[in-house]
Amino acid sequence: MRIGLIGAGNVGINAHIPAVQANEGMAVVAVADQTPDRLAAAAGAAGLEPDMVYPNWRDLVVRDDIDAVIVATPQRFRPEIVIAAAKAGKHILAEKPLALTPADAQAMIDAAHANGVTLATVHNYHFMPVYRDIKDILDSGEVGQPEIAVLNYLGVEDRPGAAAYNPTWRHNSADSGGGVLMDMLHVVYLATWFMGGPPIAVSAWVNKRLEGNGDVEDVALVRYIYANGQALVNMAWGVGPGGIEIGGARGRVVMTNKGFGTHPFVPAERLDVVNDVGSRSWTPAEAVAYGMTGIAGNFRDAVASGGDPIANGETGLGVLDAVLGAYVSGALGQEVTLPLPSDHPVYRKGSAGIADLDLPDASPVVRQGLFGTGSAK
Numbered sequence: 001m002r003i004g005l006i007g008a009g010n011v012g013i014n015a016h017i018p019a020v021q022a023n024e025g026m027a028v029v030a031v032a033d034q035t036p037d038r039l040a041a042a043a044g045a046a047g048l049e050p051d052m053v054y055p056n057w058r059d060l061v062v063r064d065d066i067d068a069v070i071v072a073t074p075q076r077f078r079p080e081i082v083i084a085a086a087k088a089g090k091h092i093l094a095e096k097p098l099a100l101t102p103a104d105a106q107a108m109i110d111a112a113h114a115n116g117v118t119l120a121t122v123h124n125y126h127f128m129p130v131y132r133d134i135k136d137i138l139d140s141g142e143v144g145q146p147e148i149a150v151l152n153y154l155g156v157e158d159r160p161g162a163a164a165y166n167p168t169w170r171h172n173s174a175d176s177g178g179g180v181l182m183d184m185l186h187v188v189y190l191a192t193w194f195m196g197g198p199p200i201a202v203s204a205w206v207n208k209r210l211e212g213n214g215d216v217e218d219v220a221l222v223r224y225i226y227a228n229g230q231a232l233v234n235m236a237w238g239v240g241p242g243g244i245e246i247g248g249a250r251g252r253v254v255m256t257n258k259g260f261g262t263h264p265f266v267p268a269e270r271l272d273v274v275n276d277v278g279s280r281s282w283t284p285a286e287a288v289a290y291g292m293t294g295i296a297g298n299f300r301d302a303v304a305s306g307g308d309p310i311a312n313g314e315t316g317l318g319v320l321d322a323v324l325g326a327y328v329s330g331a332l333g334q335e336v337t338l339p340l341p342s343d344h345p346v347y348r349k350g351s352a353g354i355a356d357l358d359l360p361d362a363s364p365v366v367r368q369g370l371f372g373t374g375s376a377k
């Protein structure tokens with residue numbers, strides 16, 4: 001599989017290039033990035049000739065000798081690139097979140113279907129050993145049907161983007177669509193994976209309490225409701241606690257991280273299973289490159305077989321919708337049914353549509369001017 005990498009930022013160079021190189025039968029043969037420094041760094045990392053590096057991604061996607069693209073730009077640019085790549089007949093591995101809006105994500109899915117190409121979303125935490133272990137325990141029935149999952153990620157590191165581009169794009173909702181929950185939506189798809197199906201409703205506290213975070217949230221305390229129970233996804237930039245506890249009628253599984261910090265910013269130190277017949281514990285393996293090697297191989301295999309990748313476009317859309325639903329709930333102070341209907345302002349405009357809602361003055365989203373609802377930038 002001959003791959004063109006579009007977007008050579010931190011994740012492109014540090015994760016996608018080595019992940020592709022670690023898999024047999026695939027190679028990064030071209031790179032596009034409009035920032036000269038990043039383009040040069042990517043060309044060096046992938047060992048590319050000058051005729052395979054492009055300041056403009058449009059020149060890359062039309063090459064006949066490229067089978068697939070990895071789209072690792074910030075999400076604002078992803079829909080246009082993905083749709084053009086699909087029309088050019090390229091298979092697509094798209095970073096998360098797929099887009100700023102569910103409407104755009106749906107258009108990307110439609111373009112992939114219409115052109116008979118695979119659209120996969122980079123939901124790489126599926127390939128981290130500790131989460132695989134938890135999923136195996138839940139599937140084995142050892143703790144019973146999961147009813148309550150508490151996923152604490154309150155010590156997420158606020159890592160800037162590549163210095164040569166725009167290091168603070170994650171703090172501007174017009175670029176990112178949201179703050180820490182949008183960026184760490186990994187935990188939202190993990191919750192769906194563990195609970196065995198998508199959330200049907202959400203209620204959330206969404207706020208900003210640190211200085212200098214633009215117009216996005218830096219804390220989101222979210223309660224997702226599923227057919228069989230609920231998950232609390234607690235997410236913040238800062239130094240709060242991390243760890244997972246999932247319970248069913250027979251017992252519980254507990255992930256404890258180094259220093260009670262937030263995984264994968266610190267390693268997962270211990271998994272415990274306690275149930276009605278006993279207990280056991282072990283140290284889970286750590287992932288190489290945040291599970292990206294697994295994602296690259298899974299994409300290659302899905303394209304080869306014509307089957308579904310671990311996360312397809314529809315999966316990516318569902319997770320984006322669940323994140324935006326939490327923002328709507330936090331803004332309104334109400335539980336919100338998921339998925340958002342296609343005529344909802346936030347379905348069409350992403351978090352920018354929150355300003356169109358009838359928001360209570362007491363809403364922390366309004367008070368902090370999040371998602372373009374005020375002047376606090």
Ligand SMILES: NC(=O)c1ccc[n+]([C@@H]2O[C@H](COP(=O)([O-])OP(=O)(O)OC[C@H]3O[C@@H](n4cnc5c(N)ncnc54)[C@H](O)[C@@H]3O)[C@@H](O)[C@H]2O)c1
Pocket residue numbers: 006007008009010011012032033034035038057072073074075077095096097122123124160161162165166167169183290
């Ligand atoms: N799956 C993961 O674990 C993971 C980890 C980090 C980032 N990401 C995602 O990857 C994406 C990029 O994140 P990052 O941390 O690498 O950001 P970054 O700011 O480090 O890099 C972004 C890169 O995209 C380039 N770019 C911007 N617009 C472009 C365009 N129109 N055409 C070509 N290149 C363009 C920039 O020049 C820059 O090099 C984001 O969507 C982010 O959510 C995913």
